[in-house]
Amino acid sequence: xxxxxxxxxxxxxxxxxxxxxxxxxxxxxxxxxxxxxxxxxxxxxxxxxxxxxxxxxxxxxxxxxxxxxxxxxxxxxxxxxxxxxxxxxxxxxxxxxxxxxxxxxxxxxxxxxxxxxxxxxxxxxxxxxxxxxxxxxxxxxxxxxxxxxxxxxxxxxxxxxxxxxxxxxxxxxxxxxxxxxxxxxxxxxxxxxxxxxxxxxxxxxxxxxxxxxxxxxxxxxxxxxxxxxxxxxxxxxxxxxxxxxxxxxxxxxxxxxxxxxxxxxx
Amino acid sequence: xxxxxxxxxxxxxxxxxxxxxxxxxxxxxxxxxxxxxxxxxxxxxxxxxxxxxxxxxxxxxxxxxxxxxxxxxxxxxxxxxxxxxxxxxxxxxxxxxxxxxxxxxxxxxxxxxxxxxxxxxxxxxxxxxxxxxxxxxxxxxxxxxxxxxxxxxxxxxxxxxxxxxxxxxxxxxxxxxxxxxxxxxxxxxxxxxxxxxxxxxxxxxxxxxxxxxxxxxxxxxxxxxxxxxxxxxxxxxxxxxxxxxxxxxxxxxxxxxxxxxxxxxxxxxxxxxxxxxxxxxxxxxxxxxxxxxx
Numbered sequence: 001x002x003x004x005x006x007x008x009x010x011x012x013x014x015x016x017x018x019x020x021x022x023x024x025x026x027x028x029x030x031x032x033x034x035x036x037x038x039x040x041x042x043x044x045x046x047x048x049x050x051x052x053x054x055x056x057x058x059x060x061x062x063x064x065x066x067x068x069x070x071x072x073x074x075x076x077x078x079x080x081x082x083x084x085x086x087x088x089x090x091x092x093x094x095x096x097x098x099x100x101x102x103x104x105x106x107x108x109x110x111x112x113x114x115x116x117x118x119x120x121x122x123x124x125x126x127x128x129x130x131x132x133x134x135x136x137x138x139x140x141x142x143x144x145x146x147x148x149x150x151x152x153x154x155x156x157x158x159x160x161x162x163x164x165x166x167x168x169x170x171x172x173x174x175x176x177x178x179x180x181x182x183x184x185x186x187x188x189x190x191x192x193x194x195x196x197x198x199x200x201x202x203x204x205x206x207x208x209x210x211x212x213x214x215x216x217x218x219x220x221x222x223x224x225x226x227x228x229x230x231x232x233x234x235x236x237x238x239x240x241x242x243x244x245x246x247x248x249x250x251x252x253x254x255x256x257x258x259x260x261x262x263x264x265x266x
Numbered sequence: 267x268x269x270x271x272x273x274x275x276x277x278x279x280x281x282x283x284x285x286x287x288x289x290x291x292x293x294x295x296x297x298x299x300x301x302x303x304x305x306x307x308x309x310x311x312x313x314x315x316x317x318x319x320x321x322x323x324x325x326x327x328x329x330x331x332x333x334x335x336x337x338x339x340x341x342x343x344x345x346x347x348x349x350x351x352x353x354x355x356x357x358x359x360x361x362x363x364x365x366x367x368x369x370x371x372x373x374x375x376x377x378x379x380x381x382x383x384x385x386x387x388x389x390x391x392x393x394x395x396x397x398x399x400x401x402x403x404x405x406x407x408x409x410x411x412x413x414x415x416x417x418x419x420x421x422x423x424x425x426x427x428x429x430x431x432x433x434x435x436x437x438x439x440x441x442x443x444x445x446x447x448x449x450x451x452x453x454x455x456x457x458x459x460x461x462x463x464x465x466x467x468x469x470x471x472x473x474x475x476x477x478x479x480x481x482x483x484x485x486x487x488x489x490x491x492x493x494x495x496x497x498x499x500x501x502x503x504x505x506x507x508x509x510x511x512x513x514x515x516x517x518x519x520x521x522x523x524x525x526x527x528x529x530x531x532x533x534x535x536x537x538x539x540x541x542x543x544x545x546x547x548x549x550x551x552x553x554x555x556x557x558x559x560x
């Protein structure tokens with residue numbers, strides 16, 4: 001069965017990894033201002049896996065940048081319980097002059113960790129993404145999937161580096177697998193779910209792929225485009241077999257198409 | 267339904283297979299003999315051909331001896347200068363000036379380049395001026411230098427700095443400009459402050475461009491030094507390579523002039539091969555930018 005949540009803030013009594021209320025973001029001034037996001041309310045519980053779905057131009061990436069603190073909202077508030085969310089982009093964006101292990105160490109180094117614990121933590125995280133052997137390699141010696149896994153380890157290191165007190169982390173992912181081939185993406189999606197279970201970080205995952213969103217997320221949130229608003233959300237909790245999944249996928253796809261075709265008329 | 271454990275193991279196997287298939291193959295290094303054949307032999311042959319043509323032209327006697335000397339006569343001038351120790355004095359005078367001037371230029375140009383690259387007002391104010399200065403032949407500064415500082419080493423260093431500072435600063439600016447915009451954002455997301463970002467992301471990311479600027483800056487300081495030494499001659503300045511060349515011209519000794527040019531080239535090529543080429547190779551190889559290397 002698929003369940004549709006009527007109220008986006010259904011779990012309002014529990015603590016949240018991040019809470020967005022009435023978030024609005026416009027770029028530019030006056031008549032030329034473009035509103036990317038308008039009145040977005042969203043709550044991600046600790047350890048929850050939320051997929052943010054939308055067509056291009058819906059401000060998904062803008063939303064992640066706001067949560068990551070790379071940008072400031074025009075109005076509304078964003079409350080984080082974690083000290084600093086980790087971010088993973090569509091490109092691995094590893095520093096090309098550092099080895100894989102040094103890349104993972106970088107956020108720990110920036111957080112002022114000593115070399116010994118830094119090394120230990122980095123090799124632990126590399127084994128978590130099954131790259132224990134590749135620590136000494138440079139990014140150009142790795143495949144696209146391996147680079148993205150190093151980026152995942154690095155992102156995890158940045159949450160751990162800032163939250164040594166044990167507060168659960170928050171991982172923001174901006175279409176991290178969009179540039180990978182189908183088989184690699186398949187493997188990485190499963191790896192991500194495994195890592196998520198092992199680390200119990202909350203994940204806010206942006207994608208335009210309905211199948212990916214339904215497969216990964218506990219909740220799928222659909223954003224409208226220009227300006228981005230939360231249109232509707234689904235829980236994948238009741239989804240058991242392939243038939244259920246297919247049904248949910250077609251339901252979400254139908255809504256996504258509706259949102260997109262609304263723009264043709266306007 | 268399969269057990270989660272086996273699914274996990276299957277996945278690991280598929281993942282490992284993908285890693286093995288997708289990872290780019292390691293680069294293959296040729297044997298030392300082959301490398302020698304490929305890199306050292308062509309310039310040696312080119313040099314030999316040049317000498318051969320020169321020798322032939324001289325033998326045909328198209329030009330009088332005082333315009334085109336025999337290769338052997340030039341070689342004699344070089345060996346004579348080396349035997350008497352004059353070559354080393356002259357080389358030392360010039361090379362230590364160039365190195366000192368170059369290092370001073372690095373110290374001035376590096377913060378200047380960073381300022382221009384990162385502070386918009388500074389870039390708007392002096393960015394184009396610096397690019398303009400780069401195309402101004404530094405010989406043009408020699409007369410002004412002589413009027414301001416007299417025929418002293420200060421003039422020489424002034425000309426060297428005017429020649430190399432713009433190149434180095436511009437190299438750093440273009441190095442910073444060519445950093446993929448995602449990298450500083452990643453740095454910010456990983457929690458780097460302004461200074462930490464400069465130290466851990468900006469400077470290392472700009473290193474290839476900076477290195478290119480340094481290389482050009484060295485070439486310009488060597489060039490400027492020669493220009494200054496050829497034009498500004500006085501007992502105070504001692505005898506550098508430029509003065510040696512100037513003396514050759516005054517004595518109508520074409521062998522000495524060509525010997526001087528040969529020595530000037532030798533220093534240029536030597537520094538390039540001994541300092542900049544290995545540095546550049548190390549930096550580019552570490553980043554997988556081996557296209558231009560062999």
